[in-house]
Amino acid sequence: xxxxxxxxxxxxxxxxxxxxxxxxxxxxxxxxxxxxxxxxxxxxxxxxxxxxxxxxxxxxxxxxxxxxxxxxxxxxxxxxxxxxxxxxxxxxxxxxxxxxxxxxxxxxxxxxxxxxxxxxxxxxxxxxxxxxxxxxxxxxxxxxxxxxxxxxxxxxxxxxxxxxxxx
Numbered sequence: 001x002x003x004x005x006x007x008x009x010x011x012x013x014x015x016x017x018x019x020x021x022x023x024x025x026x027x028x029x030x031x032x033x034x035x036x037x038x039x040x041x042x043x044x045x046x047x048x049x050x051x052x053x054x055x056x057x058x059x060x061x062x063x064x065x066x067x068x069x070x071x072x073x074x075x076x077x078x079x080x081x082x083x084x085x086x087x088x089x090x091x092x093x094x095x096x097x098x099x100x101x102x103x104x105x106x107x108x109x110x111x112x113x114x115x116x117x118x119x120x121x122x123x124x125x126x127x128x129x130x131x132x133x134x135x136x137x138x139x140x141x142x143x144x145x146x147x148x149x150x151x152x153x154x155x156x157x158x159x160x161x162x163x164x165x166x167x
Contacts, residue, residue, distance in 0.1 A: 007118070007120040007121075007146060007156050009120055010118065010120045011033045011034045012031060012032075012033060012034075013032045013033065013034040014031055014032040015029065015030075015031040015032075016029050016030055016031070017029015017030065017031075017044070019046075019069045019072075019073060020069070021069060021070065021073055021074060023047070023048070024047070024048035024049075024070070025046065025047075025048055025068055025069030025070040025073070025074070026045075026046065026047055026048075026069060027044070027045070027046040027069050028043075028044065028045045028046070029043070029044060030042065030043050030044070031043075031044060040055070040056070041055075041056050042054060042055050042056070046065045046067075046068065046069060048065075048068070049064055049065050049068055050062065050063070050064065050065055051063060051064065051065035051066070071116075072117070079117075079139050079142070081113060081116070082109060082113060082117070082127070082129065082142070083105075083129060083131070085109060085110055085113040086105070086107035086108070086109060086127065086129070087107055087108040087109070087110065087124075088107050088108060089105050089106070089107040090105065090106055090107065091103050091104070091105050092104045092105065092106050092128070094133065095130075097130050097140040097141050097161075098140065098161065100132055100140055101132065101133040101134070102130045102131055102132050102133055102140045102141075103130065103131055103133060104128055104129070104130050105128070105129045105130075105131065106126075106127070106128050106129075107126075107127060107129075108124050108125070108126055108127070109124065109125050109126075109127045109144065110124055111123050111124050111125070114127075114144070114146075118146075118158070120146075121146055122149070123146075123147050124147075125144045125145060125146055125147065126144065126145045127142065127143065127144040127145075128141075128142075128143040128144075129141070129142055129143075130142075138162075139162050140161070140162055141159070141160065141161050141162065142158075142159070142160040142162075143157065143158070143159045143160075144157070144158050145157050146158070
């Protein structure tokens with residue numbers, strides 16, 4: 001995941017890892033937080049509803065997972081609901097994403113659906129979703145633009161690239 005900008009209460013600027021739905025949903029990887037002291041790197045693991053983060057000095061923090069793998073990738077997860085909720089969806093182009101043949105679909109995502117993915121979203125957002133051409137259609141990439149909260153702020157862009165998917 002790549003982020004251009006920072007949302008209030010979500011200073012995430014980068015996230016890279018692997019996730020799967022086996023064993024209640026598992027994920028592991030690394031990330032960066034943007035804060036007043038600069039970038040801060042960390043590692044993370046999510047096992048079902050439990051999460052652990054470790055800072056660059058090895059200090060670990062564990063607790064309930066705010067974002068679970070099931071919440072994003074499960075059959076009733078946010079990515080699946082996103083496609084059905086798109087307003088005025090339009091297939092824009094067929095292109096290759098990470099070696100996979102896909103369609104890019106653009107549209108507007110209502111705030112109620114977008115906030116299930118990122119609770120800090122308080123308005124409708126423009127999105128582009130890439131899905132595989134082959135059935136069943138799978139997410140390959142997601143790009144969304146969160147409008148600024150005030151006229152002095154800039155929009156925040158999120159991009160999620162899903163690779164190495166196993167049917």
